[in-house]
Amino acid sequence: MRELQGAHGDFLSVDYTHPSAVNANAEFYCRRGLPFVMGTTGGDRQQLEATVRSSAIVAVVAPNMAKQIVGFQAMMEYAAQTFPGLFKGYSLAIRESHQKGKADTSGTARAMVRSFNRLGIPFTEDQIAMERDPQTQKTRWGVPEGHLAGHGWHTYTLVSADGTVRFEFTHNVNGREIYALGTLDALLYLHARVAAGDRGRMYTMIDVLKGS
Amino acid sequence: MRELQGAHGDFLSVDYTHPSAVNANAEFYCRRGLPFVMGTTGGDRQQLEATVRSSAIVAVVAPNMAKQIVGFQAMMEYAAQTFPGLFKGYSLAIRESHQKGKADTSGTARAMVRSFNRLGIPFTEDQIAMERDPQTQKTRWGVPEGHLAGHGWHTYTLVSADGTVRFEFTHNVNGREIYALGTLDALLYLHARVAAGDRGRMYTMIDVLKGS
Numbered sequence: 001m002r003e004l005q006g007a008h009g010d011f012l013s014v015d016y017t018h019p020s021a022v023n024a025n026a027e028f029y030c031r032r033g034l035p036f037v038m039g040t041t042g043g044d045r046q047q048l049e050a051t052v053r054s055s056a057i058v059a060v061v062a063p064n065m066a067k068q069i070v071g072f073q074a075m076m077e078y079a080a081q082t083f084p085g086l087f088k089g090y091s092l093a094i095r096e097s098h099q100k101g102k103a104d105t106s107g108t109a110r111a112m113v114r115s116f117n118r119l120g121i122p123f124t125e126d127q128i129a130m131e132r133d134p135q136t137q138k139t140r141w142g143v144p145e146g147h148l149a150g151h152g153w154h155t156y157t158l159v160s161a162d163g164t165v166r167f168e169f170t171h172n173v174n175g176r177e178i179y180a181l182g183t184l185d186a187l188l189y190l191h192a193r194v195a196a197g198d199r200g201r202m203y204t205m206i207d208v209l210k211g212s
Numbered sequence: 213m214r215e216l217q218g219a220h221g222d223f224l225s226v227d228y229t230h231p232s233a234v235n236a237n238a239e240f241y242c243r244r245g246l247p248f249v250m251g252t253t254g255g256d257r258q259q260l261e262a263t264v265r266s267s268a269i270v271a272v273v274a275p276n277m278a279k280q281i282v283g284f285q286a287m288m289e290y291a292a293q294t295f296p297g298l299f300k301g302y303s304l305a306i307r308e309s310h311q312k313g314k315a316d317t318s319g320t321a322r323a324m325v326r327s328f329n330r331l332g333i334p335f336t337e338d339q340i341a342m343e344r345d346p347q348t349q350k351t352r353w354g355v356p357e358g359h360l361a362g363h364g365w366h367t368y369t370l371v372s373a374d375g376t377v378r379f380e381f382t383h384n385v386n387g388r389e390i391y392a393l394g395t396l397d398a399l400l401y402l403h404a405r406v407a408a409g410d411r412g413r414m415y416t417m418i419d420v421l422k423g424s
Contacts, residue, residue, distance in 0.1 A: 164387050
């Protein structure tokens with residue numbers, strides 16, 4: 001590692017590894033003075049933050065690097081905080097489709113449930129309709145053949161009690177391009193923070209979005 | 213009017229009249245000490261506000277009484293202010309459908325264009341696709357027969373440059389129930405402000421939503 005630093009000068013690290021490696025990796029980056037962007041989920045997040053805060057480096061840590069989806073979640077959270085009960089009396093349906101291998105319900109959809117609850121709608125995570133069958137995804141959802149193995153589609157439908165008003169929000173992602181672009185933005189942000197002389201600070205994707 | 217006040221005590225007024233009546237009506241309510249909710253658009257809005265502010269009454273003035281739509285617009289405006297350029301590189305399509313009689317482009321859609329511009333998308337109001345043909349509304353859009361004469365449907369579609377990401381926001385309103393409910397909420401809010409002893413203040417639908 002010192003050899004690498006000697007040969008190439010300072011560099012930024014990107015961590016997409018495994019939940020079990022989150023904390024040990026963070027300690028390694030901090031000890032070696034390596035600013036990092038981490039998209040890996042899981043591990044002990046409080047400890048992760050404490051590690052970075054007590055270090056001499058800075059990091060961007062984001063379980064979701066898809067900027068536009070993080071922005072959309074922030075919009076919903078803003079509405080939930082600012083206009084609690086706005087959709088009281090509305091019914092909600094949430095459906096999501098992901099590649100066959102994904103066992104758990106979409107984390108994005110689950111986070112959204114908490115916002116909808118505060119907007120006045122009783123709804124539990126187990127009411128989220130999951131789709132994992134490639135045939136149904138192709139014929140009924142219209143997921144392109146080439147993305148059956150890697151996609152994340154979400155639709156939230158709100159209907160007023162009398163049925164006269166319908167809101168629908170959709171975000172459909174095919175492949176991983178959006179995450180790659182978000183990771184690049186996180187790196188540019190991190191680079192600017194390093195250049196500004198920041199130390200011991202952990203940033204989120206919201207900071208990257210704000211560009212502050 | 214004094215007779216009415218004498219016979220029924222204090223009451224609140226609701227104004228859905230005509231742009232040409234906006235300022236004269238407001239002056240009348242203010243002079244007579246009649247708190248009011250005004251859904252009428254047009255007129256001299258600055259003068260309207262000045263009239264209320266220099267009076268002894270309070271008023272809720274909202275060109276759009278549909279609470280949930282006002283809330284959605286506020287969400288988009290929040291995103292535009294907080295995350296400028298979030299959708300840079302995305303293409304945008306806006307389509308709206310209203311009853312045959314409506315000549316101008318949807319004001320809601322036009323307001324949304326300004327938010328999308330700040331989110332990084334060049335788009336002008338004349339690019340909004342308007343639909344006013346009942347036959348097309350019925351067959352292609354799926355507007356229910358009974359609401360062809362009175363509806364406001366809007367869809368905003370964002371697609372990333374490489375086509376892998378698609379966001380879509382829809383709000384479809386049939387009939388006027390949502391406006392009636394919003395007007396009732398505005399009246400409840402106004403009543404609370406009167407009871408609290410407020411004077412010379414003009415509120416918007418955002419104040420009603422916040423319930424502050």
